[in-house]
Amino acid sequence: MASLRPFSFSALYLYFPILAFAFFQNSQDASLPAILIDGCFEDWQGRTPLFVQEQAAVSPEALRLSGLWAADDADYLYLKLVFNNNILLQENNRIILYLDCDDEPHTGKAIGDIGAEVAFAFGQRQGWMLVNGDSLSIEYEALGLVAAPATYTDTFELALQWNASPELERLHFGDGPLRLLIRDEDSGNAMPSVLYQPLRQGRAPLKWPGLEKADSRHLRLVTHNVNRHHLQPDKRDAFTRVYRALQPDLLLLEEAYDGTAEEIRDYFQPALGPSPTGLWLAYKAGAEATVLITPYPVHEIVPLGNSAAYLIDLRPNYPGSLALVALSLPCCRQDSARQAEADQIMAFVRHWRKGSVDGGLAEGTPIVLAGDANLVGYPEQLATLLYGRIQDSLAYGASFSPDWDDSPFTDLCPQQLQRPMTFTWRGKGFFPGRLDYIIYSDSALRIGRNFVFDTVGLPESLLKQYDIREQDAPNTYKHQPVVADLILYNQ
Ligand SMILES: [Ca+2]
Ligand SMILES: [Ca+2]
Incomplete structure (x- = not known):
């Protein structure tokens, strides 16, 4: 050796x-x-x-x-x-x-x-x-x-x-x-x-017996940075098994550069199952190619650097809209660019909330920021996304409390099913880390089941039940899908 x-x-x-x-x-x-x-x-x-x-x-x-x-x-x-x-x-x-x-x-x-x-x-x-x-x-x-x-x-x-x-x-x-x-x-x-002196005591069993939503009225959001791997023929089976197991209502992809929104939707549609509206619609925006596949139409799309904002009209299944910001912040050592994009996103949320952009949001519209935030540098970037602390106020205006009740947003921080970890990325070189976030206006929505979907180490019974293979999640890409069931309009 x-x-x-x-x-x-x-x-x-x-x-x-x-x-x-x-x-x-x-x-x-x-x-x-x-x-x-x-x-x-x-x-x-x-x-x-x-x-x-x-x-x-x-x-x-x-x-x-x-x-x-x-x-x-x-x-x-x-x-x-x-x-x-x-x-x-x-x-x-x-x-x-x-x-x-x-x-x-x-x-x-x-x-x-x-x-x-x-x-x-x-x-x-x-x-x-x-x-x-x-x-x-x-x-x-x-x-x-x-x-x-x-x-x-x-x-x-x-x-x-x-x-x-x-x-x-x-x-x-x-x-x-x-x-x-x-x-x-x-x-x-x-x-x-x-x-x-270790005790080596056993850990609690899995939090949930299955992967399904606890209530069919919950809206399941799955966010996944696929980094160009989504249309690769050798990845198709792994992607299909993962998405079929998770059954997203809203599938949000980041870095889905190849293909039009419709081509990507058609590729994944067999895995998504029946749509609650009978339709699967697809949209693509932002410099890092965020793609939203949704049963509900998007009425407004605003590119925000690499990221993008989508206003999804949920009617008539729900009484209003969902304001979804797809996060795809600049990666790695680009702290300044990442901070600038966090500032830009939150400035947009502030304008959106105050009705100064395209009519703005109806009071109390649920707001969710989800995706690859790439937070591997200075902690101010997360503070911007949670507390509305804008660093470059000359360019992006004043800080503000982003939730409708003028409180901060909440960082959901989903856990993996099978281990006491929250990392969403695992690759060579750097340690596994939490790069993907779901941040939300807790005054306007609640969250049901939520988890980071790493298939490695899942019990054999669960893998069998959902027809997934243990390496399926890492075989899609180094980022793992992050799942949150949104409880909207008290439904
Ligand atoms: Ca020794
Ligand atoms: Ca801890």
């Missing part, structure tokens, strides 16, 4: 014996709520930290860990990490997590006072694992690493899967007490090693 030593182990190793507190914790209180890797941290309340460090211990410039929490269940080790500065976890840092899988300093590589069998450098998105004496280069998949949020912040939660790889199982990861140590290789700042 190839040997790789990408990191320096001679970095100054510092303890902070006066102001650092390490707790030898024997796992979690089983009565505490389960951990959900969603980038929100209420689920960690009541848990005892493994390590905390008071704010004044070192200069504020040097990055350091200021708190570490751990929890676990039958499948995952969960960690909550708090730093003294805002960072992107998977870029531009040299923070390394070391795992002494057998709590034995004489096995593994000597790191401080532990013998580490695994190391993972978050900012480089790689690490090593000692297997049979060889140092094996690994990426996130070998640990089953999932982290949230994907944006700049000072607090992260992450999960490592006990049996993510045969190599990890060979190390008996999670079979007994393990020891953790986190060190910033740039500053040398390190926490003292801490011991953790």
